[in-house]
Amino acid sequence: MPAVASADPSLARVVVLSPDAGERFTIIGGGVRVLLDGESSGGRCCIFECPIPVGDGPPLHRHEREDEMFYVLDGRFKFSIDGKEFVGERGAFAGAPRGSVHAFRNIGTATGRLLVTCTPAGLEVPFRAVRDPEPGNSRIALTPDQVMSEFGRHGITFVGPPLDG
Numbered sequence: 001m002p003a004v005a006s007a008d009p010s011l012a013r014v015v016v017l018s019p020d021a022g023e024r025f026t027i028i029g030g031g032v033r034v035l036l037d038g039e040s041s042g043g044r045c046c047i048f049e050c051p052i053p054v055g056d057g058p059p060l061h062r063h064e065r066e067d068e069m070f071y072v073l074d075g076r077f078k079f080s081i082d083g084k085e086f087v088g089e090r091g092a093f094a095g096a097p098r099g100s101v102h103a104f105r106n107i108g109t110a111t112g113r114l115l116v117t118c119t120p121a122g123l124e125v126p127f128r129a130v131r132d133p134e135p136g137n138s139r140i141a142l143t144p145d146q147v148m149s150e151f152g153r154h155g156i157t158f159v160g161p162p163l164d165g
Contacts, residue, residue: 007041007042007043007044007120007121008042008043009042009044010042011039011042011043012040012041012042012044013040015035015036015040017035022034022035022049025127025128025131025132025134026131026132027127027130027131027132028130028132028147029053029056029132030050030051030052030053030056030057031050031051031052032048032049032050032127032131033048033049033050033051034046034047034048034124035047035048035049037121037124038120038121038122038124038125041121043120043121043122044119044120044121045117045118045119045120045121046117046118046121046122046123046124047115047116047117047118048115048116048117048124048127049073049113049114049115049116050113050114050115050116051111051112051113052075052077052104052106052111052112052113052114053106053111054106054108054109054110054111054112055105055106055107055165056105056106057077057078057103057104057105057106057162057163058103058104058162059103059158059159059160059161059162060080060101060102060103060158060159060160060161060162060163061101061102061103061151061156061157061158061159062098062099062100062101062102062156062157062159063096063098063099063118063123063155063156064098064099064155064156064157065098065120065122065154065155066098066118066119066120066122066123066155067095067096067097067098067118067119068095068096068102068116068117068118068123069093069094069095069096069116069117069118069119070088070093070094070095070096070104070114070115070116071091071092071093071114071115071116071117072088072089072090072091072092072093072112072113072114073090073112073113073114073115074090074111074112074113075089075090075106075108075110075111075112075113076088076089076106076107076108076109076112077089077092077104077105077106077107077108077112077114078104078105078107078163078165079094079102079103079104080101080102080103080104080163081094081095081096081100081101081102082100082101082102083101085163087107101159101160103160103162103163104163105162105163105164105165107165122154123154123156125154126150126151126153126154126156129150130142130146130147130150130151
């Protein structure tokens with residue numbers, strides 16, 4: 001796993017984004033808008049806004065390094081954290097401590113949105129590495145095995161399938 005610098009508050013900087021600003025890309029069809037990354041937070045955290053299409057969500061997985069927190073901005077999501085399942089709608093929160101096995105799935109009728117925070121920062125690195133090619137870009141999409149390998153290099157292990165609806 002690549003070394004990640006420890007958090008250094010002296011490296012944090014002010015970040016202000018208008019509603020249409022920020023780095024945006026997709027990962028296996030799901031959206032990511034980077035609101036704050038490790039470079040901007042001095043390594044302390046990264047924050048994403050994630051539009052998630054109906055039926056989408058990651059497979060069951062665990063992080064060796066990051067605590068991952070989810071706040072439902074819009075929609076209806078099923079969460080599983082260490083075998084405990086619950087449904088969250090707008091305003092719901094879920095926290096998955098590092099080492100916990102977790103996943104989520106949009107079980108609503110429209111694209112939902114999550115605010116995802118990870119501490120410390122670092123999840124943005126594999127996210128950027130596995131991002132889907134942009135339209136008109138000649139880069140070829142990674143295979144599922146390549147995606148799993150890239151996440152594995154960053155301490156993220158897939159341990160089961162995506163959640164059922």
